[in-house]
Amino acid sequence: MIKNVIFDCGKVLAQYDETYIASFFTDNAEDAELLGRVGMARKYWDRFDRGDLEEEEYLKLVKEELPLRLHESVERLSEGWIDHCDSVPGMAELVMDVKKNCKVFLLSNFNKKLRQEAYKIPALKEFDGLVISGEVKMVKPSHEIYRYLLDTYGLKAEECIFVDDNAANIAAGEAVGIRGYLFDGDVSKLRTHLLTLSVIS
Missing domain, CATH: 3.40.50.1000 (HAD superfamily/HAD-like)
Structure with a gap:
């Protein structure tokens, strides 16, 4: 029973859709795709989920793969993504x-x-x-x-x-x-x- x-x-x-969520943190569709793909990439997200990465470490690694114009966006994404799930x-x-x-x-x-x-x-x-x-x-x-x-x-x-x-x-x-x-x-x-x-x- x-x-x-x-x-x-x-x-x-x-x-849970990465591009859809990322679209709330940038007005550009191409940037939303990039932000979702990199900012929520499994190679980082899995380590974050496992507790192996603190938020500051996660952001540092992600910013290395993103253009400067999206650095503020990924910070806001990290803080507020769950609002859009x-x-x-x-x-x-x-x-x-x-x-x-x-x-x-x-x-x-x-x-x-x-x-x-x-x-x-x-x-x-x-x-x-x-x-x-x-x-x-x-x-x-x-x-x-x-x-x-x-x-x-x-x-x-x-x-x-x-x-x-x-x-x-x-x-x-x-x-x-x-x-x-x-x-x-x-x-x-x-x-x-x-x-x-x-x-x-």
Whole structure:
């Protein structure tokens, strides 16, 4: 029986498109593409999410790859990008329905600022616990972060389902005994799946 639903954040609870987000920090479309591609590049973002880079170090590395005209823009991007991660339509309502029968948790590769900014993502207000990679210095798909979540909140793997948009992350969860659901952006399909598991009614 499923008693706990674990959600990823980016592209599950909140929409996440680098160029779209960057467009709020520059008026030029080409600069927005460059700012999003470099300023939110996985090679830096992953280290930031893992807690290996502080914000100042991240900005220093990114500025080395950006023209001077975008240095102020990337500073504002680093400070305010989460303001432009719109909620996935229908997800906040689904979380509220899940909460009627189950507990809900977050397991996300994000820098530690997410906890401070979580109130900006409506669905996160209802969560029973958050595990954020930048705080614990572990990242998906490492098995240790899944075990950390289970141990921290006293959860049994077989009583959990994990919703993520990344197949490798789903596979890692399944390797430690957590059922997975690969989210493709279709909230109604996820709702139907949770209905079949009696997670919602």
